Amino acid sequence: QVQLVESGGGLVQAGGSLRLSCAASGRTFSSYGMGWYRRAPGKERELVAAITAGGSTNYADSVKGRFTISRDNAKNTVYLQMNNLKPEDTAVYYCNAWPSLWGQGIQVTVSS
Numbered sequence: 124q125v126q127l128v129e130s131g132g133g134l135v136q137a138g139g140s141l142r143l144s145c146a147a148s149g150r151t152f153s154s155y156g157m158g159w160y161r162r163a164p165g166k167e168r169e170l171v172a173a174i175t176a177g178g179s180t181n182y183a184d185s186v187k188g189r190f191t192i193s194r195d196n197a198k199n200t201v202y203l204q205m206n207n208l209k210p211e212d213t214a215v216y217y218c219n220a221w222p223s224l225w226g227q228g229i230q231v232t233v234s235s
Contacts, residue, residue, distance in 0.1 A: 125149035127218045132229035135208055139233070143203040145218030145226055153196035156221035159203045161214035161231075171216070172203060185211075208233045 131143040143159065158173035172192035173181045180192055191204040201218060210233045218226035 125224065127220060127224060127226035129216065129218050129226045129229040132216065132231045134232045134234065137208060137210055137233055137235050139208050140204070140206045141208065141231060143205065143216055143218075143229065143231070145201040145203075147199045147201075147220065151196075152199055152201075152220055157192075157194060157201045158219045158221070159192060159201075160217045160219055161212075162217070162228075163211075163214040166214075168217070174201065205231070210235045 126148055128146050129143060131141060133141065135141055154176050156173060156175045159171045160168050161171050162168040169183060171183050171186055172190055174192045174194055182190060189205065189207045192201065194201045205212065212231060213233050214231060215228040216231050217228045
């Protein structure tokens, strides 16, 4: 069974940090582009960060300089390091393997 499983979410105060992990199983994902998306209450899902198979990265303007996406192909895992979190980062975060494999989502809540 091919699946993505997110972990590392939770509640943190503004200015704090969290690291999300996305563990892939059932397939080797080293040749796939991977990404993190989020959906805040009442808003559309948006791309947060993406990383290609070759390691090139792309970020939403709202998280540039605060979030870092990385991948460990030996562990079949993608990470999202989130620093200096803000209340507006509160959302359900989803891991994606291009084009259409999704994790179940994980809640990140940032209190002011």
